[in-house]
Amino acid sequence: MKHFKxxxxxxxxxxxxxxxxxxxxxxxxxxxxVNPNAMLLIxxxxxxxxxxxxGSVPMLAAxxxxxxxxxxxxxQKKLLKFFLVFIPGIICAGCVIFxxxxxxxxxxxxxxxxx
Numbered sequence: 001m002k003h004f005k006x007x008x009x010x011x012x013x014x015x016x017x018x019x020x021x022x023x024x025x026x027x028x029x030x031x032x033x034v035n036p037n038a039m040l041l042i043x044x045x046x047x048x049x050x051x052x053x054x055g056s057v058p059m060l061a062a063x064x065x066x067x068x069x070x071x072x073x074x075x076q077k078k079l080l081k082f083f084l085v086f087i088p089g090i091i092c093a094g095c096v097i098f099x100x101x102x103x104x105x106x107x108x109x110x111x112x113x114x115x
Contacts, residue, residue: 001069008065015059019088022048053099056092063089 025048033041042050063086067073072081083090 004065005069008062008069011058012062012066015055015062016088018055019052019059019091022052023091026052049095050099052092053095056089056096059092060086060089 026045029044029048031043031045033043034047035042067082067085072078072085075081
């Protein structure tokens with residue numbers, strides 16, 4: 001059990017660092033195109049946003065592992081510590097929800113198709 005705790009803490013720390021770097025890239029990164037010869041042009045900011053969305057499931061899994069294996073759910077001030085542990089997972093999940101919302105908005109605006 002001790003090894004699972006250590007591994008989950010390491011994975012969580014790496015995930016937090018990645019969320020921090022990608023989050024700064026989303027807001028403060030360059031607007032340059034990653035590959036100008038590609039068919040779909042994407043900037044560094046958009047790529048960082050998509051990488052955050054792609055990493056939401058592993059980040060949420062790491063958040064749950066740290067929360068339960070470190071027995072944070074048994075400590076005092078559970079709610080505060082819950083939000084502090086889950087901030088990176090909430091950021092990643094927010095990116096996924098935003099992408100799903102944009103896609104659904106596009107379907108609703110262009111309904112019915114063929115007109």
